[in-house]
Amino acid sequence: MASTEIIHAHAAPQGFIRKYIFSLDHKVIGLQYYFLALIAVFVGMGLSLLMRIHLIWPNANLPIFGAIKPETYLMFLTMHGTIMVFFVLTTAPQGGFGNYFLPIQIGAPDMAFPTLNMLSFWTTFVAFVVLVAAFFVGAPLHGWTGYAPLSAVPSAGPGEGLGADLWITSIAIFCAASLMGALNFITTVLDMRAKGMTMMRMPLTCWAWFITAILGLLAFGVLLAAGILLLMDRNLGTSFFVPGGLNFTGQTSFPTGGFSSSTDLIKHNGGSPLLWQHLFWFFGHPEVYIAILPGMGVASQLLSTFSRKPIFGYRAMVYAMLGIGILGFVVWGHHMFMSGMSPYTAFAFSIMTMAIGVPSAIKTFNWLGTLYQGRVRFHTPMLFAIGFVSLFVSGGLSGPFLAQPVLDIPLHDTYFVVGHFHLIMGVAAIFGIFAATYYWFPKMFGRMMSEGLGRWHFFLTLLGTYAIFMPMHYLGLAGQTRRYSEFTQVAYQTKLIPLQTFITYAAIVTISAQFIFLFNLFWSMAKGKKATDNPWEATTLEWTTATPPPHDNFGGRTPVVSHGPYEYSVPGAARDFVMQNDPATTPAH
Amino acid sequence: MATLSPTVAVKYPQTRHGGGSGAPPTHGNGGGDGRGANGSPDYGERLRRARLGLVVGLTPVIMMFVSFTSAYIVRKGLPTVDPRTNSYVHDWLSVNIPWGLLLVNTVILLISSVTMELARRQITRQAALAPVSSIPGVSLGEEKTFPWLGVTVVLGLGFLIGQWMAWQELAARGFYLATSASSSFVYLLTGMHAIHLAGGILALLFAAATSLLRKPVEGRRIVVDITAWYWHFMALLWIYIFALIEIAR
Numbered sequence: 001m002a003s004t005e006i007i008h009a010h011a012a013p014q015g016f017i018r019k020y021i022f023s024l025d026h027k028v029i030g031l032q033y034y035f036l037a038l039i040a041v042f043v044g045m046g047l048s049l050l051m052r053i054h055l056i057w058p059n060a061n062l063p064i065f066g067a068i069k070p071e072t073y074l075m076f077l078t079m080h081g082t083i084m085v086f087f088v089l090t091t092a093p094q095g096g097f098g099n100y101f102l103p104i105q106i107g108a109p110d111m112a113f114p115t116l117n118m119l120s121f122w123t124t125f126v127a128f129v130v131l132v133a134a135f136f137v138g139a140p141l142h143g144w145t146g147y148a149p150l151s152a153v154p155s156a157g158p159g160e161g162l163g164a165d166l167w168i169t170s171i172a173i174f175c176a177a178s179l180m181g182a183l184n185f186i187t188t189v190l191d192m193r194a195k196g197m198t199m200m201r202m203p204l205t206c207w208a209w210f211i212t213a214i215l216g217l218l219a220f221g222v223l224l225a226a227g228i229l230l231l232m233d234r235n236l237g238t239s240f241f242v243p244g245g246l247n248f249t250g251q252t253s254f255p256t257g258g259f260s261s262s263t264d265l266i267k268h269n270g271g272s273p274l275l276w277q278h279l280f281w282f283f284g285h286p287e288v289y290i291a292i293l294p295g296m297g298v299a300s301q302l303l304s305t306f307s308r309k310p311i312f313g314y315r316a317m318v319y320a321m322l323g324i325g326i327l328g329f330v331v332w333g334h335h336m337f338m339s340g341m342s343p344y345t346a347f348a349f350s351i352m353t354m355a356i357g358v359p360s361a362i363k364t365f366n367w368l369g370t371l372y373q374g375r376v377r378f379h380t381p382m383l384f385a386i387g388f389v390s391l392f393v394s395g396g397l398s399g400p401f402l403a404q405p406v407l408d409i410p411l412h413d414t415y416f417v418v419g420h421f422h423l424i425m426g427v428a429a430i431f432g433i434f435a436a437t438y439y440w441f442p443k444m445f446g447r448m449m450s451e452g453l454g455r456w457h458f459f460l461t462l463l464g465t466y467a468i469f470m471p472m473h474y475l476g477l478a479g480q481t482r483r484y485s486e487f488t489q490v491a492y493q494t495k496l497i498p499l500q501t502f503i504t505y506a507a508i509v510t511i512s513a514q515f516i517f518l519f520n521l522f523w524s525m526a527k528g529k530k531a532t533d534n535p536w537e538a539t540t541l542e543w544t545t546a547t548p549p550p551h552d553n554f555g556g557r558t559p560v561v562s563h564g565p566y567e568y569s570v571p572g573a574a575r576d577f578v579m580q581n582d583p584a585t586t587p588a589h
Numbered sequence: 590m591a592t593l594s595p596t597v598a599v600k601y602p603q604t605r606h607g608g609g610s611g612a613p614p615t616h617g618n619g620g621g622d623g624r625g626a627n628g629s630p631d632y633g634e635r636l637r638r639a640r641l642g643l644v645v646g647l648t649p650v651i652m653m654f655v656s657f658t659s660a661y662i663v664r665k666g667l668p669t670v671d672p673r674t675n676s677y678v679h680d681w682l683s684v685n686i687p688w689g690l691l692l693v694n695t696v697i698l699l700i701s702s703v704t705m706e707l708a709r710r711q712i713t714r715q716a717a718l719a720p721v722s723s724i725p726g727v728s729l730g731e732e733k734t735f736p737w738l739g740v741t742v743v744l745g746l747g748f749l750i751g752q753w754m755a756w757q758e759l760a761a762r763g764f765y766l767a768t769s770a771s772s773s774f775v776y777l778l779t780g781m782h783a784i785h786l787a788g789g790i791l792a793l794l795f796a797a798a799t800s801l802l803r804k805p806v807e808g809r810r811i812v813v814d815i816t817a818w819y820w821h822f823m824a825l826l827w828i829y830i831f832a833l834i835e836i837a838r
């Protein structure tokens with residue numbers, strides 16, 4: 001049950017190290033996660049730029065990197081995907097904003113286990129360092145999905161030696177970190193809500209972080225298990241994922257003893273590469289929802305706040321997220337239609353995958369319902385929230401196509417899939433992060449971000465990302481293969497060069513536009529307009545605190561909640577919004 | 590703009606500042622030392638939270654072993670290609686498990702689970718009496734404190750040594766880690782379990798260390814309590830693993 005009186009067990013820290021480095025304060029830890037993700041996203045973006053340039057000018061000599069070899073391209077690809085998925089999309093929305101605002105929004109003084117919280121950040125940090133180290137020894141080629149046997153045999157290619165070991169180690173450490181985080185989030189939500197903060201009065205952001213944590217708790221253990229098996233295959237000679245009869249470099253390995261020659265392949269005697277895919281995607285599909293759910297929460301919060309209307313169908317939103325979470329665990333096979341699978345199994349996965357369209361559509365219609373007839377205030381955070389909905393829809397529409405095995409088989413290894421997941425997972429989740437940044441910046445730093453720069457940033461990024469990723473669907477239909485470093489000399493693909501060139505230019509513009517954001521972020525920290533405690537006239541608890549919130553969030557008091565999270569334009573109320581902790585003079589519902 | 594609305598006062602654990610910008614705490618353990626050193630005396634709440642945390646934290650452990658199990662079962666039924674004949678063969682090799690030795694280990698672990706439970710109840714009693722016995726002049730009579738915790742640690746280490754002997758025995762019978770898929774799984778499952786149990790032993794040693802440092806018994810009780818539940822879980826997990834590698838041979 002909700003604890004009525006929460007005791008903040010630790011006092012405000014003294015000294016730089018305790019305060020900013022090894023801090024136990026969830027707000028500092030949230031910012032640490034955020035800035036880690038910020039560094040990561042610029043690294044990841046730089047890599048994508050290099051890839052785009054290489055694709056259309058394969059012979060260009062780049063500064064530092066020189067001429068890019070095919071394996072170098074694949075290394076960039078691996079690092080881009082891994083950094084983006086794990087250290088940006090998993091780190092910023094959950095570790096960053098979740099850490100900072102979940103306790104405040106439920107009226108708690110901190111996370112349930114502050115020391116564990118600190119540990120989980122620093123473990124994430126170590127994971128990042130280990131991953132970046134792979135760069136310096138030659139990063140692996142196997143992409144963010146790390147398919148075996150390429151990832152399981154050190155001699156399978158450049159970067160598959162030490163680089164791949166570092167890559168897997170980094171992922172395993174990241175799993176441990178995420179598990180610690182998930183444990184903390186779940187316990188906090190279940191045990192630390194303020195008096196009156198029932199589950200059904202939690203802001204949808206909290207619901208999203210909560211469900212995301214549950215997904216993480218169930219999924220990362222599986223990835224960790226898979227990572228352990230992979231490391232054993234690579235270093236201890238086991239054969240979980242390396243098939244028998246593998247012929248890589250001329251040697252063949254035989255099951256049940258008896259080997260043809262002496263390389264590291266001979267140690268292997270018949271495992272299943274598909275096993276890796278099953279374990280990976282059992283994690284991988286929930287992972288895509290781990291990336292997007294917090295964005296959904298933020299979009300719901302912002303659409304309601306800036307339309308000055310209660311969220312349309314609060315309960316439906318909660319159940320839709322739960323439904324997505326549950327369904328998310330039974331659809332992983334849709335990534336494996338091409339890997340060889342019984343048509344009956346494929347059919348089951350296909351039906352279940354399309355079923356996810358239902359809760360997704362519920363959410364979309366509720367967002368539109370929230371906007372409908374609202375008195376919309378188009379501040380920058382709202383623009384990004386609307387952008388999120390737009391991208392979620394355009395990226396999501398291609399999902400049901402891919403969910404059908406007959407369509408997926410020709411589309412699987414093409415740019416169609418790249419377009420699908422970048423719109424929905426990549427850019428939509430990033431828009432969620434942007435929206436959250438513009439929205440909560442005043443609370444975190446006590447100043448407003450520039451609206452003018454924010455608008456420029458929004459429109460350039462929205463148009464830019466559409467210009468990059470929409471044509472990719474067409475490319476895919478036209479047969480443009482994915483994960484290939486060069487296509488300009490493939491006869492049937494040469495007609496696609498103009499479109500690919502356009503995409504690269506669009507990428508250059510979009511990436512440049514991100515420096516507007518970077519400038520806005522740091523400039524506003526120092527020079528932005530001073531913010532009031534509740535600049536957006538929002539209702540949730542973080543807007544009742546001082547700015548920035550004191551060490552224990554509520555200054556030695558703990559709020560009592562008597563209202564739902566989205567009471568805007570309540571008839572008869574004095575203002576057009578009712579704070580969650582306003583006294584319950586008006587009926588609570 | 591925001592109205593700070595009615596709030597209830599918090600009962601403070603100890604002298605501390607009021608708001609966020611107040612003076613540093615003036616008492617013992619220094620600032621920001623976290624829950625352990627500087628924790629609130631509301632141990633009931635902390636215990637409940639720690640137990641909840643444990644239940645949540647065991648979920649990924651279960652998920653890991655579920656993953657290993659499904660990999661095990663799938664691999665067992667899976668034929669692999671033999672390039673010499675270019676046909677599928679079943680290459681699963683039944684591992685000759687030293688089950689007598691493992692049975693002894695199982696008994697040791699189960700006994701340790703009992704002593705762990707006794708240790709848990711002992712410290713629960715001590716924690717309940719702590720407020721009374723700390724009143725000057727009040728004596729609760731001669732306390733008999735049998736070192737159940739120590740016994741548990743010894744038994745736990747005994748189990749680990751027993752497992753190590755079982756691995757030696759497996760090797761002596763010709764089953765090394767990479768000999769076949771089946772032996773890989775046996776080492777994997779027993780090894781992962783051993784690592785988890787070693788974590789439990791570390792937690793118990795930590796609890797013992799805090800007792801030497803004369804930290805309040807209530808804090809130690811929380812550590813012992815959740816380690817006890819963890820320990821029981823490990824015992825169950827072991828029985829499951831033993832059954833799996835014995836039945837699905």
Ligand code: HEM
Pocket residue numbers: 145288289291292334335353354356357360396398399400401402403404408411412413417420421424425426
């Ligand atoms: C109605 C909703 C959705 C459906 C039906 C759907 C369906 C699919 C299918 C069938 C694939 C496999 C395509 C292939 O590899 O051949 C796929 C790939 C992918 N989807 Fe979705 N999807 C949906 C929503 C999402 C969401 C919400 C996200 C992320 C937030 C997402 C992220 C991805 C990613 C990252 C991949 C590619 C992974 C890779 O191969 O590297 N999808 N989707």
Ligand SMILES: [Cu+2]
Pocket residue numbers: 284285288331332334335
């Ligand atoms: Cu998927």
